[in-house]
Every structure is written in C-alpha cells, then in structure tokens.
Amino acid sequence: MKIYISPNIQLKYLLTLLINSILVISFTSSESYAGKTLEAVKSRGHLRCGVNTGLPGFAMADPRGIWRGLDADLCRAIAVATLGDSSKVKFIPLSAQQRFTALQSAEVDVLVRNTTITLQRDAAMGMNFGPVNYYDGQGFIVHKDLKVKSALELDGATICVSPGTTTEANLADYFRGKGMTYQSVVIESTDELTQAFFAGRCDCYTADASALAAARARVKFPHDYHILPEIISKEPLAPAVRHGDDQWLDIVSWTVWAMQLAEEYDINRKNIDSMLESMNPNVQRLLGVKGNFGEILGLDNKWAYNIVKQLGNYGESFERNLGNKTKLKLSRGLNQVWSRGGILYAPPLR
Ligand SMILES: N[C@@H](CCC(=O)N[C@@H](CS)C(=O)NCC(=O)O)C(=O)O
Incomplete structure (x- = not known):
C-alpha cells in the first residue's frame, strides 16, 4: 500500500497539473485527432472507454466481470450510437492520476470517470467536456x-x-x-x-x-x-474527449442529451416501440422517424432509438445504478430533468 502524508497538498496538486500540461502539449502537438476518433472506433470495432477502477454506482466490475454503473452505461450508450451494439466497449480502468494522460495518449477514446469539469482541465490540459451526467459535491x-x-x-x-x-x-x-x-x-x-x-x-x-x-x-x-x-x-461530473475532434465531442454530447431527452419525453426501454407511432415531433426526431439527425452527427438515424432500446433513458440508468433499489439509495436531486424540478436541460434536438 502506497501511503504518504503530505502537509502541502496545494503545491503537489499544482505540480501534477504542470506535469500533465507538459504531457498534453507534447501529445497534442505531435498528433491531430480531427474527425479521426469515430473512424478509429469504427475500424477497431469497439469503443475504448476510460472508467474508474471501481466506484460502485458509477463504474465497477461485478463478480462476473461485467461493468456496472452510470458511467459504464454512458460508455455503452456511446458504443450503441457509434457501433449499434452496447457490448462493443472495452472498459479501461484508470486511477485519478492516470486518467488525463490516458485520454491524451489516445489510450482511450473517451473518459467517463466521475471527472469534474474545471477551467484548468478544460483549457490547459487539452480536453473538452461533454454535458454533465451527474451533479455532485x-x-x-x-x-x-x-x-x-x-x-x-x-x-x-x-x-x-x-x-x-x-x-x-x-x-x-x-x-x-x-x-x-x-x-x-x-x-x-x-x-x-x-x-x-x-x-x-x-x-x-x-x-x-x-x-x-x-x-x-x-x-x-x-x-x-x-x-x-x-x-x-460543486463537482459537475462529465465525459471528456481530446481537443481537436469536434465531431466526436458532438457525438458524446448528444449521447448524454439523447438519454435525458428520452426521459423528458417519457420514452423508456419498454414503451419505445409504441413511441415510434407518436405524433409528437420531438419524439419523432429523437427516434429517427423524422429527419436525418443521426446522419448529421455521422451516425445511423436510429442512434437514439438504439440507445434507449438497449439501455433505457437517463432515469432508468440512474435508478438501476444509484437509486432507491440500490445500496447507494441516492435521490435524484439536481440530477432530474428540468421539467421535473432538476437541472438536466438538454437542448432541442432539431
Ligand atoms: N470528481 C473529482 C474526484 C474524482 C475521483 O477520482 N475520486 C476518487 C474518490 S471516489 C476516486 O474515484 N478514486 C479512485 C481512483 O483514483 O482509482 C475529480 O474529478 O477530481
């Protein structure tokens, strides 16, 4: 066990940031990722998703080795959006200290690891954050x-x-x-x-x-x-991607929002097929009945339908991993869609 007692945390934190920043500069200047992540995921046939080494409710391998949690579900949702199949994910467990270099060195396509958005991380460490998938503190x-x-x-x-x-x-x-x-x-x-x-x-x-x-x-x-x-x-936890690939950031962002929009429109894993008949244009656009919104993102038009069909909406994922029926018993609090009193406010899909 590696333990050390540090009286000067602030200095150590700044030093870690400095080392990470140097690594970021060397990685980002040698390679450009523009538009390449989706291509890489497709040709590899699976998503490489950076997760926690073991945080119940967010990302933790069960006794059979199956990763469970809100973050694990988001990894799967991105695999569904890009490859149509929730099983096409390789989960890469990362410690807090390893996570940013793993993203920068393209060891992972996306980091979904209870990571707080901060100015330093966003602007000085070569990362972009998608929408918050859990508001914490x-x-x-x-x-x-x-x-x-x-x-x-x-x-x-x-x-x-x-x-x-x-x-x-x-x-x-x-x-x-x-x-x-x-x-x-x-x-x-x-x-x-x-x-x-x-x-x-x-x-x-x-x-x-x-x-x-x-x-x-x-x-x-x-x-x-x-x-x-x-x-x-305030700990707004969000998925992170590398700077320089806007299309990939859009895909990750809209994956988070699609699950939240599905909850907002009462679309869930059970009723999704009957929802295909809905007359609500918002539902029609989300499920790919109308428009070519998937195509605009570089995906199949049924991307969001496939996510909800395979994994459920945001609320279903929350209840399955963090809610009252789990050991964590966390209440929805801020992590509820805006129309039901929370602050999850996905932009219009149009
Ligand atoms: N949200 C905070 C904390 C994230 C974090 O890494 N928390 C610890 C305590 S739960 C953790 O997950 N450690 C696990 C590890 O490093 O493997 C951050 O982004 O810095």
Whole structure:
C-alpha cells in the first residue's frame, strides 16, 4: 500500500497539473485527432472507454466481470450510437492520476470517470467536456464514535483523500478558509483508501458525496458512519474527449442529451416501440422517424432509438445504478430533468 502524508497538498496538486500540461502539449502537438476518433472506433470495432477502477454506482466490475454503473452505461450508450451494439466497449480502468494522460495518449477514446469539469482541465490540459451526467459535491464521512456533527469540528483531524483530484484541492481550500489544520493520508487506490479509513487510519474520509455513499454501502455496519451535512464544492461530473475532434465531442454530447431527452419525453426501454407511432415531433426526431439527425452527427438515424432500446433513458440508468433499489439509495436531486424540478436541460434536438 502506497501511503504518504503530505502537509502541502496545494503545491503537489499544482505540480501534477504542470506535469500533465507538459504531457498534453507534447501529445497534442505531435498528433491531430480531427474527425479521426469515430473512424478509429469504427475500424477497431469497439469503443475504448476510460472508467474508474471501481466506484460502485458509477463504474465497477461485478463478480462476473461485467461493468456496472452510470458511467459504464454512458460508455455503452456511446458504443450503441457509434457501433449499434452496447457490448462493443472495452472498459479501461484508470486511477485519478492516470486518467488525463490516458485520454491524451489516445489510450482511450473517451473518459467517463466521475471527472469534474474545471477551467484548468478544460483549457490547459487539452480536453473538452461533454454535458454533465451527474451533479455532485464534496462531503465528509466520519465514524459515529468520533461524535463529530459538522465539518467545522474537524480541526486537527487526519483525513483520507484521493490524489490528483479536485477533492484534494478543495480540502486544502476549505481548511485554510476556516483557519483549521489537518493531516492528509493520501492513497491512490480507492479500495485501499476506503479500507484505510474503515480500518481507523483516518478520522475522516472526504470525496464526492456519491462516492461517500458508495463507500458506506460497502461496509458491514454502514450505520456506524455519519456523512456530515457540509457540501463544500460543486463537482459537475462529465465525459471528456481530446481537443481537436469536434465531431466526436458532438457525438458524446448528444449521447448524454439523447438519454435525458428520452426521459423528458417519457420514452423508456419498454414503451419505445409504441413511441415510434407518436405524433409528437420531438419524439419523432429523437427516434429517427423524422429527419436525418443521426446522419448529421455521422451516425445511423436510429442512434437514439438504439440507445434507449438497449439501455433505457437517463432515469432508468440512474435508478438501476444509484437509486432507491440500490445500496447507494441516492435521490435524484439536481440530477432530474428540468421539467421535473432538476437541472438536466438538454437542448432541442432539431
Ligand atoms: N470528481 C473529482 C474526484 C474524482 C475521483 O477520482 N475520486 C476518487 C474518490 S471516489 C476516486 O474515484 N478514486 C479512485 C481512483 O483514483 O482509482 C475529480 O474529478 O477530481
């Protein structure tokens, strides 16, 4: 297990960004990807999708080796859009620190790995982000024995945190802003990090709130742990692609939006064939009954129909992976279509 305790997180974070930026410049200047990703995926016959090494609800291989989760479903949806078949994906597990170089070196076609959009990542690291597929925020979890009720009581605490994440940087900002101190225990593998926390090596574990729910769902006595009320950051998680291939960004973006639009128009896996008869022009355009919207993207006109037929709409994927029937039991909150009180607002497909 690789553990180190770092008093100066901010410097280390900047150093990681600098190294990543140098790698980005060397990769992007030597190769141009314009329009090439779709061609590469088609000729290879499968999508290479960068995912988490194991985050329940988002991307995690089940005991049979089948990848499950909201992010895994988005990888499959992109495979359906481009190749017509949800099984044509190779899942590439990546740690937080590996993820950006894997995308830049074209080891993956797309990164769907609980990754927060930030200005640095967007503008200085050679990436473009598609639409958010999960609105998250950073929180803290503690053992109930600690009798801590608020993050403001964590002064001097030992905190488990993942390296190369916005989590690490937000933690430093939050504590500095409150005039509090902490000692971080930084471990690259999520599995080992959460094990270290549950074994009592840290007073507290900080991560995206969905990841805290996922971690708690994995322990024997989840009720021994308390997720503190403070959410200290915005973590809009979105798929990322390389700069320089606009068509590919459009495909990834409209794949996210197609699943959200299907939910907005009440199209699901069960009723989709009867929806082909719908008189609603929005439904007709989405399902390829009218227009050539797939073709405009470089895809089959039945791209969105195929996605929903094989995987369901966004809400179906959410419920299957994160909702009340899962161990995570996350509520829809912001991650609901706008017409039902959330902030998922897909643009018009016309
Ligand atoms: N959303 C944040 C955090 C993402 C993140 O990587 N979180 C950790 C904690 S759940 C993780 O997934 N670690 C797993 C790993 O690095 O393999 C980011 O984009 O920086």
